[in-house]
Amino acid sequence: MLSVARQGARMPDEARIEVVEDRCQGHSRCVAIAPDLFDCDELGNVVLLGDGRVSPEALERARLAVLNCPERALVLREGGGA
């Protein structure tokens, strides 16, 4: 698939955001901090916008979203490959 191929090519220094299964309780802190990366459904659960890749411009917002989540439901993997 195209996206996989592109991912493969850019992986080494690309940051990715992940949601830890079942931890989100709908505080919506991430949505307020980085509305370009996160949304939530009507039950409050976080929804990633896009495929989880974080552009360099969005990296600082992604870091803040992780640090402010009281449930520690977000993980940011910065660079270094898979």
Next chain:
Amino acid sequence: MSRSPVEDWTTDFDHTDPRWTADPYTLWSELRRTCPIAHTDRFQDGVWLPTRYADVRAIAYDTETFSSRRVVIRDRKIEPPHPAPPITSDPPDHKRLRLPLLPPFSLRSVAKLEPFTRAACEELVNALADGETCDGAQQYAQHVPVRVMCHLLGVPASDGERFRHWITEALQEGIHDMPRALRALQAINAYFREKVEACPGGTDDLIGYLLAVEPEGRKLDRDDIVAILRLLMIAGIDTTWSAIGSCLWHLATHVDDRRTLAAAFRDGDTRAVDTAIEELLRAYAPVAMAREVVRDTELGGCPMKAGSMVLLSFPAANRDPEVFPDPDVVRLDRAENPHVAFGLGIHRCLGSNLARMELRTALDVWLARIPEFELVPGEPVTWSEGTVRGPRRLPLRLLGGG
């Protein structure tokens, strides 16, 4: 009721003691250093008080050991417990009753309530702004959530006075006076039972919604609906009233923060406003909950027997220096702030989006019209007693310039 003053806060704490009411932060800070899980036998079966973020977290997540069947600490336990689902529910029942309540309090649903909230705040503030003094708690803060809750529930705003009376009886006076607490809970039940019976169904308020919704394929029964409405009323008014009042108190006493926040609102700097609001929520989180230990356990070297209670103080966790450097200093630009003002885990405050919207709107409208104000010298500020903290008398002098 007169109680002996606390001498040893580590073994005999009392969250209704005047010293706690006046300044709990100093007490928590001292306890965190000397005895991070304090205890008292002043309430039936004993109560533990963790003041560290990590311990509060561990308890909130361990729902099998720490049950929500009782969430208020009283001199004598009410038997049987008075369920107010889903806040008093444990897994697995919890989910069925909580899920249908989430959509009406989602970010998007709450955003639709903002114009109503703004108009209500403007009406309230316009009635005050030309005076020389006012009471920020009595004449402003308390009316905001009452108006919004009445609007949401589809009941007249004039019923707000009764709500406030019942809430004080249930949560404050009712700590030491169980008959009074029970009377208030029954009065609220009777009020909502009548509203539910009278609801024709199909209305677009919350009562109509609860009558129609079918979680897991079956409708909610009437007793559950009444209990849910009682919970929403109790949880939605006192708490937000306290948060708005505490913020006004802070802004009245911290001129730099007042001007910084007013400027952020004026400039439409959403990021700065959000960061500031979260910091105020951290520092002045109004709500502590309780849990009941339902199986013997040990935490931090403290043996906790089944039947004992835990005062789960999210406000104390928010002042833990391990997580928040200089925790007693309000820094409106605190960027790293995983505060737990709305709790943690499956009982995350259902109304957190609503509370934030009300708090933000109430402060925005107030600061736009009354940018300069201070405490009235010599007139005392009084604070609520118990597990919801906020000013109940907040005499303010309005300095003009608006």
